Structure formats: structure tokens, C-alpha cells
Amino acid sequence: MDRVMVLLMGxxxxxxxxxxxxxxxxxxxxxxxxxxxxDMGFGMGAAVTFVVTLAGTLTWLIDHMILRPYGLQVMQxxxxxxxxxxxVQLVEMYVRKFFTGLYDSFGIFLPLITxxxxxxxxxxxxxLWDVDNLPEAAVLSLGAGLGFTLAICIMAGIRENxxxxxxxxxxxxxxxxxxxxxxxxxxFMGFAGMVR
Amino acid sequence: xxxxxxxxxVLRLLLGMCxxxxxxxxxxxxxxxxxxxxxxxxxxxxxVSLMRNLLKSHLRILMFTLTIATFVTMADLFLKxxxxxxxxxxxxxxPLIIVNCIIICRAEACASKNGLFISVVDAVGMGLGFTLTLCMLAxxxxxxxxxMFAGHAIMPKAFxxxxxxxxPVGAFITLGLILxxxxxxxxxRS
Numbered sequence: 001m002d003r004v005m006v007l008l009m010g011x012x013x014x015x016x017x018x019x020x021x022x023x024x025x026x027x028x029x030x031x032x033x034x035x036x037x038x039d040m041g042f043g044m045g046a047a048v049t050f051v052v053t054l055a056g057t058l059t060w061l062i063d064h065m066i067l068r069p070y071g072l073q074v075m076q077x078x079x080x081x082x083x084x085x086x087x088v089q090l091v092e093m094y095v096r097k098f099f100t101g102l103y104d105s106f107g108i109f110l111p112l113i114t115x116x117x118x119x120x121x122x123x124x125x126x127x128l129w130d131v132d133n134l135p136e137a138a139v140l141s142l143g144a145g146l147g148f149t150l151a152i153c154i155m156a157g158i159r160e161n162x163x164x165x166x167x168x169x170x171x172x173x174x175x176x177x178x179x180x181x182x183x184x185x186x187x188f189m190g191f192a193g194m195v196r
Numbered sequence: 197x198x199x200x201x202x203x204x205x206v207l208r209l210l211l212g213m214c215x216x217x218x219x220x221x222x223x224x225x226x227x228x229x230x231x232x233x234x235x236x237x238x239x240x241x242x243x244v245s246l247m248r249n250l251l252k253s254h255l256r257i258l259m260f261t262l263t264i265a266t267f268v269t270m271a272d273l274f275l276k277x278x279x280x281x282x283x284x285x286x287x288x289x290x291p292l293i294i295v296n297c298i299i300i301c302r303a304e305a306c307a308s309k310n311g312l313f314i315s316v317v318d319a320v321g322m323g324l325g326f327t328l329t330l331c332m333l334a335x336x337x338x339x340x341x342x343x344m345f346a347g348h349a350i351m352p353k354a355f356x357x358x359x360x361x362x363x364p365v366g367a368f369i370t371l372g373l374i375l376x377x378x379x380x381x382x383x384x385r386s
Contacts (some may be wrong), residue, residue: 021308024218024365025213025214025215025217025218025364025367026214027209027214027294028213028214028217029210029213029214029297032210032213043284056365074269074273076291077265077267077268077269077272077291077294078265078266078269080261080296081261081262081265081295082204082258082262085261087235105207111257112297116295117214117292117295119295120291120294120295121214121288121295123293124288124291125288128287129287138321168376169379169383170376170377170379170380170383171372171376171379172379173320173379174210174250174372174375175372175373175375175376175379176372178368178369178371178372178375179368179369179372179373180366181368182366182368182369182372183362183365184371185363185364185365185368186365189364189365
């Protein structure tokens, strides 16, 4: 029971309290790039969730099964990025085959998931926090992905409405989006201290 | 040298937002970050430019990332050895240089098409533009959040620090306002 509790707390913590986008600034490029429309935001969130779960779990395995026993931590970054690139390639092929419309609307952003800081960032954070068992690593990765989806969907919802608002000319586009994101982090700060 | 203003990576192209926001709570880490990025950017551009004729198109991005990852590992180990405190502060954001869009973008847009000299100059320009922007943002935030600049108190005693500027909120809103300022200047000129 204790185990389950710890996992659940970790899940909630990474999803809302330590949300990667809003408190750790990871994945901002994507967050600003595809949050213009709700359906695209959600599709991208789903793709990132899949990749991050896969990558987080795999990199934990590689780190603990191969790199640490043989003292190869120097290779960490290189091997992490390889795993991520492989996972993204997989998703890209899948989306191109089954969701052609979505594939076209993503354009360049889909291969760019490889260079999405959220994914590598999470792998590094798992490493940094010394997560020492596989279920916890997997749950944390999934939570991080869902947290990203949550943030990008909220953002997309706000931006869809923002289009009707009368924004001063110099604030149009990126500046107002950043300021909105800032206010969103303020809202998410309300969750701080809930667990851990 | 368009990277300094005309094509400033952060302010104009909106690249590399993640380190820009994350390490700019104070000037010193921002400067360290900027210098590391310049190092990686120059080295990666040199290597990519030298091997541009050998690259197969579909494996291109992968090769770029691997090259960059190698240099980032070097920078990371260097910081750990000589500036352990700074390495602690920057935490995972140094390895995250690997996925900094600026570097991949320059490798793709410049180094894979141009010769050595142009690539190096481009890398230095872009890197300096990035560093300057970072320092500007960090300067504003550190000044308002703690009343200090690079660790030296310069605001009068009566100044009440704005704690929020040191938090994520401050990062997003300051950058938003700086971008708005840049937009305004550009519009005035044209």
C-alpha cells in the first residue's frame, strides 16, 4: 500500500506541482509553437506523452543496467539522445501512416520532439533525483507527459480565446503568449506544497 | 554577424527559450550558460561544416545531435571539475544544451551548407547574441528580485525586492515584455 501511495504522490507531484513546462521551463519551444489550436495541442501532447514514457523508462533501464555497472556515465547524454531519437522516429512513422491529416499539420514540429527539452530534461531529472526502481521511473515519465499535455491544452484553450481579444500591437504573438504563460505559472504555484 | 540583433536567436527567432527562461534568475549563471553555449555552438559548427559532404539527408539530424552531445559532455565535465558550485546551480540545464534549438538550427541552416570560416563566424555571432540576451534578462530579473547585480548590491536600502521576479512568473513576464519592446522598436524603424 505504501508503495502505491509513493507512486501516486510522485505522479501528482510531477504532473501539477513540478509541471515540466510551467516550473522547469522545459519544452517551451513546442509549448509556444503548437499551442495555437486545441486539437493540435492535444495531438502533440499525446505524442510527447508517448515518447516521454518510452524514453524515460528506457533511459532508466540503460542507465542502471548498462552505464552504471560498467562506469560509463560519460556516455550518458549521448546514449540518452539516441534512445529519444529512436522513439521519435517510431512515433513519426506511426503518425504518418495512421493520422495523415495530423501529420501534415504538425509539419516540422514532429521530428523536433527529438530536440524537445522536456524529454531529455525528464530523463536527466530522473537521474538527478536518484529514482531507484523501475515502476517509479515509469510512473514519473507518464506523469510528466500528462502534465505537458495538460499545460499545452490549457494554453491552447486560452490562446483560442485570445484571438478575439484586443491586444496592443507590440504585444501580439509571442509576447502576449509568454505573459499568459507567466500568469499560468502563478496559478500553478497554488498547488505548491500540496505534496512533498 | 546578424546574430547580434537582426537575427538574434532569442528575440527574433524565438529559439532556445528553455535555458533563456531557466538560468536567468541571476547574471553569473546566465553568463556561464552563455559561454558554454558559445563553446558548443562553435565546436559543433566546425565539425558539421567539415563533414557536411559526408552526411546522408535522413540521418543528418541524428549526426548533429550526436556531435553536439559529445561537446556538451565535454563542457559539462569541465564545469564539474573547475566550477563545481556553478555546475550545481545550473543542474540539468547544461546537458540540456544538447537539445537547444539554436545549435541544431545553426548546424542545419548554416554549417551544413557553408564552409568553415562562415560557419565559425556565424556561430560566434549567434552565441554572442544569445549570451547578451541572457545577460540582459538576468540583469533585469536579478536587480528586481534581490536588488543586486552579479552579486553586488546596488539598489538603495529602501528598495523592497520583488520576490516574484526570481520565480518562473518573473521569467515569463520579463521575457514577454522584452519581446514586446523589441517588436515596438522594429515597428518604429520600418
